[in-house]
Amino acid sequence: MTPVLELKDAAVRYRGTAADVVADVSLAVEAGESLALVGESGAGKTTLLRLLLGLARPTAGAVRFDGAGLNPRDREQMRRFRRSVQCVFQDPYSSLDPSRRVGAIVAEPLRSLGLDSRSTAAPKVAAALERVGLQADAVDRYPHEFSGGQRQRIAIARATVCDPRVLLADEPVSALDVTTRVKVVDLLAELKQERGLTLVMVSHDLSVVASLCERTAVLERGRIVEQGATSQVLGEPGHPYTRRLIESVPRLPV
C-alpha cells in the first residue's frame, strides 16, 4: 500500500547555518498506523512536522503525498493535500484567532478549501463540535470563554471538520493539566477508532505516545536513531538514547 505521507532521505538546513537540523530521515505514514515522533528539544521534531505539513521544503531528499512528490506550486495537489492532512498545535491559547467566533474558526477549513458556503458549512461545524464533546451553542462564543482543554477541543474540531485522513499534532496535550490531558487523549483515541483518522504526533511525553500511536520514531540531534512498532521501541529499546528517555520518565511510587 502506498503510504499517505512519506519522507525519503530528507534533510533540512536553514539558510546561513553550516549543519543540517535534520538529516537522512526516512519514514512512512501508512493509513491506520499512527506514528509518534519522539525526542527532546532541538532534536528536529517540529522541523519534520513542518516538512510533513508542506510548510518547509527539504534541502535534500523528498516529501511524498500519496506516492507523488509534494509540490507547493501544484495547486490541485495542494488542495487535495490540505483536505487530507490537517494539524493541531501545542498551545490552544495562541492557535485560535481571539477575534472570531468559534463557529467561524471551525468552519475555516471548509471555507478556505472551497468545500462549503456559510450555510452548508453549519451542519458540519455542529457535527464536528459535537464529536469533540462541546455544546452546540459554542459556535456563537469566543475562544477566551473556554478553558485550555476546551480550546484544544475546538482546535481538534477545526482540524477534523473536513474529514482529513491524517491529523498532524504537535505536542497536542503538553499544555494541559493531567486530568484534562487524559480526556483529550481519550478523544483522539476515539477519533482514530471511529473516523479512521491516522495521527502523526510530535511529543516528548512517552505515556501519551504509548496511549495513541502504533509506531514510534526516536529522534536525536536531527537523526532517527530507532523506529518501529511502539511496543518494540518503548518496550525493548535498542538504542541507548531511547533507554535514557524511558528511564527519565518520572513514575508514581508503587
Next chain:
Amino acid sequence: MTLLDVRGLTVRTDDGRILVDDLSFTVAGGERLGLIGESGSGKSLTTLAVLGLLPDGMTSSGSVELAGTQMVGAAERSLTGVRGRDAAVVFQEPLTALDPLMRLGRQIAEPLARRTGLTGKHLRGAVHQALEQVRLPEPDRIARAFAHEVSGGQRQRVALAMALACEPKLLIADEPTTALDVSVQAEMLELIDGLVREREMAVLFVSHDLAVVSRVTDRVLVMKDGRAVEQGVVHDIVRAPRETYTRALVASARKLESALDLRSAP
C-alpha cells in the same frame, strides 16, 4: 521547630475574587512539602504570598510566619532581609528569572557578596564553586556567558545556584523542571534532592505533576480552586487518596503511566 507557619492565608483580588481560600500548613526546618494542583489552584500564588511578592491588585490576609517574621501586611523594607536569607526561590521559566543583560557570574556574585562580604578574587572563586556545585560543566565559561547563550537546563542550574548562594533555610521551587526535557528534568530533580539534603534545607516544592513531586518531597498538600483538598505523606496519598479530587488526579496520572507499562510487557 516550625520554619514556615501559614495560617488561614487568603489571597483576594481588588475586585473581591478569592484566589487562595483559608489555607493552612507548616514546614519544619529541614522538612520537604509539595504543593500540588492544576492550573488555577492557587499553588503559585501561595508561594508568592509566602515571600510577600504578590502582584499589584492582590492582597493577602491571614498569617504567614517565615522564620519568625510575619510576611502578611509587612512593609516591603522589612521583607528584603527575609528573602534570600530565610527563603529563596527557583521559578519555572529560568529565561525570565535571569537578567538578560547581566553575565551569569555577576548574577550569582550579587547574593554571594551580600551574604559573605567577599570581594575580588575570593568572590570569583566562590562563584566558580557555586557553579560547580550545581554540576555545570566549564563553570568559568558559564560565568562569563549571558542567559541566552546557555541551554534551558543550564539556565535552571544557574537559577538554582543563585538561590542556594543565599544559603536560605527554605528553598521554594515553583515548577522548576516543567520547562525542561525529561532527561534534563531527571538530572535536575536528583540535583535538588542531593543539594538540599547536604544543607538540611527545607523545601516547598510546587508542581502539577504528582510523580515529580514524589521524587523530592515526603509530604504533599493537594490544592484545588484555592483550597486545600487533602494533605499527607506522598506515598499514602498516591496509594490511597481519600478525597474525590485527589482520586481523580491519581487515577489520571496512573492511567497515562499504565500505557507505558502495557507496552513494556513482553
